[in-house]
Amino acid sequence: MPKVIRNRRVEDDARQIVRLAEGVTPETVSIPAGPVLVPLAVWQARTTELAARGDVGVWLDAAEGAELIAADLPKLAAVAVNFPAFTDGRGYSTAALLRTRHGYTGELRAIGDVLRDQFQAYVRCGFDTLQPNDGRYTDAQLEAAIASLGDFSVPYQGAVDEPRPLWARAQREVRAS
Numbered sequence: 001m002p003k004v005i006r007n008r009r010v011e012d013d014a015r016q017i018v019r020l021a022e023g024v025t026p027e028t029v030s031i032p033a034g035p036v037l038v039p040l041a042v043w044q045a046r047t048t049e050l051a052a053r054g055d056v057g058v059w060l061d062a063a064e065g066a067e068l069i070a071a072d073l074p075k076l077a078a079v080a081v082n083f084p085a086f087t088d089g090r091g092y093s094t095a096a097l098l099r100t101r102h103g104y105t106g107e108l109r110a111i112g113d114v115l116r117d118q119f120q121a122y123v124r125c126g127f128d129t130l131q132p133n134d135g136r137y138t139d140a141q142l143e144a145a146i147a148s149l150g151d152f153s154v155p156y157q158g159a160v161d162e163p164r165p166l167w168a169r170a171q172r173e174v175r176a177s
Contacts, residue, residue, distance in 0.1 A: 003142060004109070005119070005130040008149060010142045013131065015078065017059065017111060018042065031056075037080045037109070040064050043072070051075040059111060062090045066097040073104050080131075083112040092125045099126035099160045116145045123149060126160035 004013040015035040020026065026045035031038060035055040043050060043058045050056040057078030058069055069079065079098060081091040091110065098104040109129040110122045116137065122130055137145070158165045 002131065002134055003137075003139060005142060005146060006107075007128055008146050010139060010146065013129075015057070017080070035077065037078060037111070040068060043069070047072065047075075057107070057109075059109075060091075060094060062088050064094075066094050066102055070102045073098075073102060073106070076106065078107040078109060078129075079104065080109040080111045081127075083110060083114055086113045086115050086118065088113075092121065095122070095125040095127055096160050100163075116141065116148075119145050120149055120152065124155065124159040124161050 001012045001014060003010055005011075006013075015037060016032055018029065018031055018036050018038045020029055020039055020041070026039070026041040029038075029042055031042070031050070035057070037057045037059045038050065040058055040060055043056075051072075055077050057076050057080060058072075059080035059082055060066070060069070061082045062084055069076070073079070081094050083091045091112075095108055095110070098108060107129055108127050109131055110127045111131045112133070114122070114130055114132040114136075116132075119130055132142075154166065155162055156166045158168075162169075
């Protein structure tokens with residue numbers, strides 16, 4: 001069972017990620033029982049069927065924007081954003097838009113090439129669940145990564161977790177001249 005970091009704790013996770021194999025269409029892909037994350041194309045092709053289950057989430061690929069699922073957010077058990085490579089940062093913007101513009105409050109998961117040295121950036125953009133690729137990190141490494149989430153106690157830039165930049169939060173004494 002894969003491990004995830006959810007709300008700063010390492011947990012076992014039963015949610016399966018469905019991917020389309022070559023030659024399989026969104027209309028015909030087999031979807032297992034239990035909590036799953038399906039690609040956007042599968043969700044769009046089978047929305048009524050999948051929404052009735054109540055345990056289905058959608059994963060967006062890097063080029064798929066948050067606006068594509070905005071109307072369906074109340075029906076989704078979770079939303080994941082795929083990072084196909086650590087050099088592709090489009091998922092950070094997608095997460096921030098889901099939390100701020102679209103008001104999504106459910107589970108928001110980073111999947112794919114999710115790297116430890118970027119965990120704090122994922123959290124600052126609104127992700128509450130981090131799922132590195134299977135076998136990438138040991139449990140001890142994930143626990144150590146949680147501790148590192150507090151390395152920077154005062155962020156300088158505004159983000160989803162603290163929208164005001166440091167200069168707007170700083171209180172300075174005003175001296176009378």
